[in-house]
Amino acid sequence: MPLRSDWSQRPCPIARGLETFGDPWSMMVLREIFFGNNRFTAIKERLQVADTVLSKRLAGLCEAGLLERRKYDGGQRSRLEYVLTEAGADALPIFNALTLWSEKHLNPPSDQAHMYLLHRDCGQRSNSAERCEHCGTELTARNTSWHSLTRSEQPIPLDLALAGTAQGSAA
Ligand SMILES: [Zn+2]
Structure with a gap:
């Protein structure tokens, strides 16, 4: 419905x-x-x-x-x-783009209220929703982490969210 x-x-x-x-x-x-x-x-x-x-x-x-x-x-x-x-999982670039747009154009309510996209294979941040700016690899839920400073000190890998992987963490 x-x-x-x-x-x-x-x-x-x-x-x-x-x-x-x-x-x-x-x-x-x-x-x-x-x-x-x-x-x-x-x-x-x-x-x-x-x-x-x-x-x-x-x-x-x-x-x-x-x-x-x-x-x-x-x-x-x-x-x-x-x-x-x-x-x-194909919706990842939508969320990445929303994150990047908000980081660029909206004032955060606190110094901690930021989120960064990381390509796990090379460990670099990306300011592109689709590809790692550092090495050019397509960003997917399998190879991307989100680093939300208000959520966790460490970047959180997104691959646990995928069907067919081991049990995800529900922390
Ligand atoms: Zn990379």
């Missing part, structure tokens, strides 16, 4: 994309998944969001084909976590 009015039949691909990427909570949920924070309770805690809002976004992102549910062993019973599909 679409979250807003249905943009999916519009002639312009930018407009069609807004069906998925025009909703702030959906974007925030996807951000958490990229960071490897992929379980309901942990996402809820990080985003300080109501259960109903989060449930609706997770369901919508699964239905749109960006996320898939995966079972993990939660002790007494198996529980669900969320991982990126290929279509979800």
Whole structure:
């Protein structure tokens, strides 16, 4: 079920994309998944969001084909976590571009409120959403880390968010 009015039949691909990427909570949920924070309770805690809002976004992102549910062993019973599909992982440059644009044009609320993109293979920061500026390699969830200074002292690799990888961390 679409979250807003249905943009999916519009002639312009930018407009069609807004069906998925025009909703702030959906974007925030996807951000958490990229960071490897992929379980309901942990996402809820990080985003300080109501259960109903989060449930609706997770369901919508699964239905749109960006996320898939995966079972993990939660002790007494198996529980669900969320991982990126290929279509979800392909959204990385959108988030990278949003980060770079905000870093360039918006004043941060504090000195710590910055985020940097790193290519893990060469360890360099990039100011390009698509490619490592240092070595030219395409940035993907497999080879990229996000360094959010308010979140962690160390850059966080994004590959735990992918389907088919070992269990992600839900820190
Ligand atoms: Zn590089």
